[in-house]
Amino acid sequence: MTRVLVVRLDSDGDVLLSGPAVRAVAAGADEVVALVGPRGRQAAGLLPGVDAVTVWRCAWVDGEPPPVTRADTLAVVDALAALRIDEAVVLTSFHQSPLPTALVLRLAGIPRITAASVDYPGSLLDVRLRPGDPVLDPTVDLPDDLPEAERAVAIAARAGYPLPAGDDGRLAVALDDEARAQAAALLAARDVTGDYVVLHPGASVPARAWSPHRAAEGVAALAAAGHRVVVTGAPGESDLTAAVAGRDGVDLGGRTGFGSLAAVLAGARAVVVGNTGPAHLASAVGVPVVSLFAPVVPPERWAPYGVRRILLGDQDAPCRGTRARTCPVPGHPCLDTVRGAHIVDAVATLVHGE
Structure with a gap:
């Protein structure tokens, strides 16, 4: 059983824009856990393909950031470790670095992490996508001014989770x-x-x-x-x-x-x-x-x-x-x-x- 953590730590709008990428991951994974900030919890609960939602008020993403403390960071590491995640796909906007988040995920024992990063990631990332990189699949490029939904899909595809056939890549929610x-x-x-x-x-x-x-x-x-x-x-x-x-x-x-x-x-x-x-x-x-x-x-x-x-x-x-x-x-x-x-x-x- 493959349990994949899809990370988007911003607001509801950003989480909704990650929806097509979440569906792509869900098509190839057994279980998808959405890791979101408190401002994105509502949207995560409506996304098709999400099996569980975990909330983290991340100090380097939240618009009103809490202080970074050793105790809080270790608590997040322990909580993520308890989820027994097989891999993580970290979704960020062009102006955000995924590397602090990747460090926390690595400390939680997540063995495979994919993200887009301009900065050299060392051993924090296993799969890296960056603007201007030559890519094996020409459909998985990351040009400037790519719509956020398409950027997220590109990151998921680089992790090995392309949109399934028949999925138009548009935003969607499940209304009960x-x-x-x-x-x-x-x-x-x-x-x-x-x-x-x-x-x-x-x-x-x-x-x-x-x-x-x-x-x-x-x-x-x-x-x-x-x-x-x-x-x-x-x-x-x-x-x-x-x-x-x-x-x-x-x-x-x-x-x-x-x-x-x-x-x-x-x-x-x-x-x-x-x-x-x-x-x-x-x-x-x-x-x-x-x-x-x-x-x-x-x-x-x-x-x-x-x-x-x-x-x-x-x-x-x-x-x-x-x-x-x-x-x-x-x-x-x-x-x-x-x-x-x-x-x-x-x-x-x-x-x-x-």
Whole structure:
């Protein structure tokens, strides 16, 4: 029996983008254990191919990192050793080094580790993929600006786990009957029975969020154009969603779990959202996305993947490529130049091809 650890220690969106790679590993392994950070636990629980989920708040990946201590590190090593893992596939973005993680995995006794690394790994990695390397399989290359989902698939393929025949490589989640029933009840209770558009105003990184007054303008403009607008948000965003929904939208902020949010998104004609987890959740349920994309990270890597999409926002703004978490430019011009009319036009194009 082959038990493979697939590692992605970031947020829900990053974990969703690793989904095709997880399916590739699952097609060739007996059991897949997902090792994720606490911000990615919800997404990991929805990924097809995942048999078990283990959570590690990794100090060199988490956005609000804990201190690195000997006791915590040894506790993680012991916990991973107890899983009796046969090999690990470490998935990282281009700006992350997998080597500190590989060291922990090696100390846990994992005998085979695959990752992409620019830096010399010594004996930390058994299989290494790096940009510009000649590869035996020309389909397993790692060019610059590869979408994150494809990067993860390339790493899995180099480990010996290609996507199986018939798998289109798109994002996917498994929704259970309970999540669907919860979503249906929430919508019915607010008399949302026909077509609707979802607007999700929040973002895990503030620099990637549309300002609340602009989001409220978007809701009003969509409603004036004849759309029923459902506003969604995490439990901590209920004040935001209430303000954004106003009198024109249906406020579901804080009322959905991750699974029921996926079900709400799955019923939408289109989703308007920033570069945050629900954008990738919308992609995973196959819904067109109007992406309010702040260029602090490259859209080539993190734009909604595998669905019809329209990107809005100034991709040449001064914040481009900074990976800033808080907008470094007064007035947030990359997104706040997007107005309600732009949203209406983008939704019309996605829904009607106008």
